[in-house]
Amino acid sequence: MFIEKIDVFCTSPGRTFVTVRITTSDGVVGYGDSTLNGREQAVATYLRDHLVPMLIGHEDGAIESCWQLLYRGVYWRRGAITMAAIAGIDMALWDIKAKRANIPLYQLLGGRSRTGCLAYGHAFGKDIPNLVEHAHGLLEQGFKAVRLQAGIPGHDSNYGVPLPNQVDQGNLPVTEYWDTPSYLRFIPEVFSAARSELGEEVHLLHDSHHRLRPIEAARLAQDLEPYRLFWLEDCVPAENQEVYRLIRSKTVTPLAVGEVFNTVWDAQTLVTEQLIDYLRMSITHGGGITAMRKIFDFASIYQVRSGIHGPEDVSPIGMAAAIHLDTALHNFGIQEYSGYQSLSMDVFTPDFTFESGMLFPGEAPGLGVSYDEELANAYPYERSYLPINRLRDGSVHDW
Missing domain, CATH: 3.20.20.120 (Enolase-like C-terminal domain)
Known part of the structure; x- marks a missing residue:
């Protein structure tokens, strides 16, 4: 079986989350989390524009191969945006694999x-x-x-x-x-x-x-x-x-x-x-x-x-x-x-x-999390950031 469709949702039900949904050729659905606080849209764009096109048609059960493709298959490795995007794909594929086996993921x-x-x-x-x-x-x-x-x-x-x-x-x-x-x-x-x-x-x-x-x-x-x-x-x-x-x-x-x-x-x-x-x-x-x-x-x-x-x-x-x-x-x-x-x-x-x-x-079976797309889409993305930290003299400090 292979990856037929990947959807990426960036919505704000309570706060902003980036959710990956993978649908396989035989209709099995898996979910992953790619949320990166304050940079959610960057991850969503990286997924939609760069990773999703690479993955359509990829064997959904070949998780290790998929991970290496997304990490080693590009010149620019690592970094929060890249790794959060890979994580969402990876979780969804594990969710699918465990659902196929009809067991919870930890098994x-x-x-x-x-x-x-x-x-x-x-x-x-x-x-x-x-x-x-x-x-x-x-x-x-x-x-x-x-x-x-x-x-x-x-x-x-x-x-x-x-x-x-x-x-x-x-x-x-x-x-x-x-x-x-x-x-x-x-x-x-x-x-x-x-x-x-x-x-x-x-x-x-x-x-x-x-x-x-x-x-x-x-x-x-x-x-x-x-x-x-x-x-x-x-x-x-x-x-x-x-x-x-x-x-x-x-x-x-x-x-x-x-x-x-x-x-x-x-x-x-x-x-x-x-x-x-x-x-x-x-x-x-x-x-x-x-x-x-x-x-x-x-x-x-x-x-x-x-x-x-x-x-x-x-x-x-x-x-x-x-x-x-x-x-x-x-x-x-x-x-x-x-x-x-x-x-x-x-x-x-x-x-x-x-x-x-x-x-x-x-x-x-799987990760054990369902996702209400209709309810999520009722809460569109809202820009939000963590604070900036400064010392008393005004210089920027670590947050």
Whole structure:
């Protein structure tokens, strides 16, 4: 059987998603996620204008061959747009293959390595009491692991904390401001209070979101050691992987990196030198199931576990793919799960479930996610961007 038709949808049911639908010559349909926050139209155009024409008539079951064609068959490799586009095609082909076999996808990946996948939720607050209250709410929902992000005194905006009075910029990026010294003074207070209020059993996580210099990250990681974090995430920009040698040498706080990575080459040094504990790459942005299974198998040799990126701007299709892979991986660590707006879940109807702090893949054939095209098309694409981050002196900083 072969690929007969590929549709690409770029719609905004709750937020913007790029969805790939592949239809085979015998009528089997598979879905994939190619969403790239703030650059969705670029991925959709890359798919429609460049990849789709190459794939019509390709054998739908030859997934590895297809992946290599899309990656090696062009001169310009890698990059977020290319890898997100490949990921959507790849997921849809795996969805089709599992549907043909009439089994859930994780069975094709080797079957269960675990009964459920530990998940973490996002707790935030304008101050410490508000943050602790939100974290308690997540624990009541069943979460056993919580990422903590709190408003920093003197900051009118902070990563991970919704802006209270965000000014409409006409669908252009808003500007946030950052001050590293005040952040470094405040965050240990956050975790001291959280550990005291939430207890010793809950797993606590934190994301610095690329905003520190190496020596600052080392200092923060040392200061947080008494509170036994599950991990400290993306403490510095990791384009220069070698900077983690300094951080690793100064702390025993576990380190997680990689939600902006696109290929194994972005993490090669970090993994082979065991400079991190968790690799955060997303299936949607890392080339799909074919690529990510290989990357995590590679990481397992060096005792690095998975911590797949699972924000709301990865669609429920991408989340389903992550949960199926999580279920099969031996070196699974934890799965980010920020949840979805109800409108998004009306368009994408997944059969994965969350219970008692764990995510469970469904038993429907394939990825187990349906897609309501008519409802999705009622919400046309809306341009939206992540913020821009600046220091107090006005210079552009990492976001």
